[in-house]
Amino acid sequence: MTGQYYRAKLRAAGIPYRERCAVTSITQSAQGFTLETAKGPVHATRVRLAAGGWLQPVAQILGVELPVQARINTVSVTERMPPIMSHVIGHATGLLTMKQKANGTVLVGGGWQGRGTPQTGRGDVTAESLLPNLALAQFAVPALGDARVLRSWTGFEANVPDFYPLAGALPGVPHAFVLGCVRGGYTIGPYISKLMGDFILGREPEMPLFDPGRDFEKALT
Numbered sequence: 490m491t492g493q494y495y496r497a498k499l500r501a502a503g504i505p506y507r508e509r510c511a512v513t514s515i516t517q518s519a520q521g522f523t524l525e526t527a528k529g530p531v532h533a534t535r536v537r538l539a540a541g542g543w544l545q546p547v548a549q550i551l552g553v554e555l556p557v558q559a560r561i562n563t564v565s566v567t568e569r570m571p572p573i574m575s576h577v578i579g580h581a582t583g584l585l586t587m588k589q590k591a592n593g594t595v596l597v598g599g600g601w602q603g604r605g606t607p608q609t610g611r612g613d614v615t616a617e618s619l620l621p622n623l624a625l626a627q628f629a630v631p632a633l634g635d636a637r638v639l640r641s642w643t644g645f646e647a648n649v650p651d652f653y654p655l656a657g658a659l660p661g662v663p664h665a666f667v668l669g670c671v672r673g674g675y676t677i678g679p680y681i682s683k684l685m686g687d688f689i690l691g692r693e694p695e696m697p698l699f700d701p702g703r704d705f706e707k708a709l710t
């Protein structure tokens with residue numbers, strides 16, 4: 490739904506965009522950047538890398554090593570249920586997040602790990618992760634025992650060793666920026682994007698950002 494919303498906004502504003510179109514190379518010259526894609530080149534005076542779990546190979550295109558790793562989170566969705574929860578539910582000592590959507594389906598997650606890497610495409614759901622995830626959900630909300638699971642899937646979420654975001658200038662590449670590893674998902678995304686927009690346009694963001702060139706090992710000690 491977020492994608493559809495932004496697609497409509499971009500269209501209405503007459504801003505060109507390309508979907509399902511990987512950037513395969515980036516070159517920088519005095520005129521700016523040229524990004525090669527299967528649908529032809531794109532020219533830009535500035536670039537912002539926001540490639541999620543794929544940030545490491547994308548930054549490598551510009552010769553920068555970012556210590557980005559990807560977690561493979563598992564999520565399941567149930568069939569429609571009568572109202573059984575009105576808040577997001579977590580568990581104090583277990584890996585669990587749950588929420589019921591307006592259509593009655595319940596989303597169950599919490600960071601249980603599937604199998605795979607961003608480089609090899611879609612990850613796989615594993616029974617070793619899925620079964621305890623669903624058991625914990627049913628333990629927390631017994632009414633879920635009546636629900637059938639419709640679908641389970643995995644997705645990639647990026648992080649760096651100190652688990653803080655990467656939000657700022659790409660080290661050593663003038664006019665290139667990076668935004669990723671935010672880990673707060675949609676909750677933080679819109680606000681940190683606003684801060685990044687200010688930073689890229691040379692305005693002082695109202696909150697400090699997270700320098701992608703910081704010493705990650707030092708931050709851990």
Ligand SMILES: Cc1cc2nc3c(=O)[nH]c(=O)nc-3n(C[C@H](O)[C@H](O)[C@H](O)COP(=O)(O)OP(=O)(O)OC[C@H]3O[C@@H](n4cnc5c(N)ncnc54)[C@H](O)[C@@H]3O)c2cc1C
Pocket residue numbers: 510511512513539540541542543547561562563564598642643644645646668669670671672673674675676677
């Ligand atoms: C299973 C799962 C459930 C989640 N549930 C929630 C939730 O309920 N609430 C919440 O707030 N957050 C949730 N999150 C977290 C949230 O989805 C992420 O934090 C958020 O999507 C990260 O946004 P991003 O733009 O940094 O990266 P992504 O959304 O991963 O976007 C990166 C994009 O870069 C593209 N890309 C990669 N390589 C290239 C290339 N070479 N050229 C061009 N494009 C490229 C990818 O195709 C992708 O579209 C969940 C994450 C997962 C995995």
